[in-house]
Amino acid sequence: MVIELMKAHASVRDYKEKQLSQEEVSELVEAAQHAATSHFVQAYSIIWVTDPEKRRKLGELSSNAKQMEGAGAVFLMCADYNRLQHAGRLQGQEIVFDRAENLIVAVTDVGLLAQNLALAAESKGYGICYIGGVRNNMEAISELVGLPEGVFPVYGLTVGVPNEANGVKPRLPVEAILHENEYNEAKYETILPEYDSTIEAYYASRGSNQKTATWTQQMADFLRKPRREDLKGILAKKGYHFK
């Protein structure tokens, strides 16, 4: 059942050695591509990093060396207007993708593609992990795998046979996420402290990596300072000027 599969998701960071075959990767990518795409633009590409030396460097550059070297497959999930530039030029037309709208469309297209890919992999018994760390060194990573103008890695995705079983982290309760007709922020006053207790109990009780923390503590700490302040400039160099 699809819903049970979704509810069993936990990130996997430690994998067995088995590498995914070309056939398996093609099957996953093809399924993933059937996600909806804004106006059929399909503004994405996937770099499958198989070369051991590139994987080693990519792992270093994204602060995930062990996981990326050990995974059964390593993908860079990229926003891509380069292919659309080629499409335009075949029609004698330069395309425009320098607005906020274009960035939102591409990041969305990549998201729908990636979640299909992740779930398709999980449906075959693989584990997966998204890696935001590829945004730490976006220029060096772009050079490593030759990403041209219009293409940037939104995140990495590792896939492989799990070598660990992680517990499912309790999400915010549905009523914190779902608002009927009107956004209601007043409810957070009671929901968030309750959720803090849930998360605190979860961290205290889990088998490994126990800690003392609540969700609001983690969030306050994590979002205290700006992160990845070079991104705007790098995206602009890629043609995403966010005008």
Place this chain on the structure above:
Amino acid sequence: MVIELMKAHASVRDYKEKQLSQEEVSELVEAAQHAATSHFVQAYSIIWVTDPEKRRKLGELSSNAKQMEGAGAVFLMCADYNRLQHAGRLQGQEIVFDRAENLIVAVTDVGLLAQNLALAAESKGYGICYIGGVRNNMEAISELVGLPEGVFPVYGLTVGVPNEANGVKPRLPVEAILHENEYNEAKYETILPEYDSTIEAYYASRGSNQKTATWTQQMADFLRKPRREDLKGILAKKGYHFK
């Protein structure tokens, strides 16, 4: 099978009258929330629009009146740092979300959530359609459902019992999307004209809404001019300054 379900996806815009129940919506949202989320921020909210008058206005504002009035459920899939502001304040901390990184994180979180929700709905026999048109009038829509600072609708999602069966549109071939170790734009020279023939044949042969068009023609035409040029300013008013 999950992969077969994905490959059967086609957008549905015409629905039967049946409305989704609170239980069904909660089940779908809960499954959706189990998608990965960047550093556990869960930077999303869903507005479930059930009020007939709001649905009528939302349909008008997003240029999708018929579909939104007729659907079994209408959701606004929102990026949300407002809840995280509340989390921070519970800890005596103002959070920062004014960088490019924060926009990418929120749009990604919404994407993974939305694709899980869409697929969970399809697994129960419902049809779905994403609606980018909610970005046409983002301020008026925000006012309609009371979205505060930090919250904006990335897209709508309609769900319902299909009243039409649409054919699956042929996607770009896997080799157009998937690059091994190095991005290869040279291959587009042959792949794109071949794909144009595929799409031309698809449009000419389908049962309804036949047309004469290739993919590169559609893309060149669609991306000739900037779109939604007010977005940057509206996002800034919401606190997404993209610094």
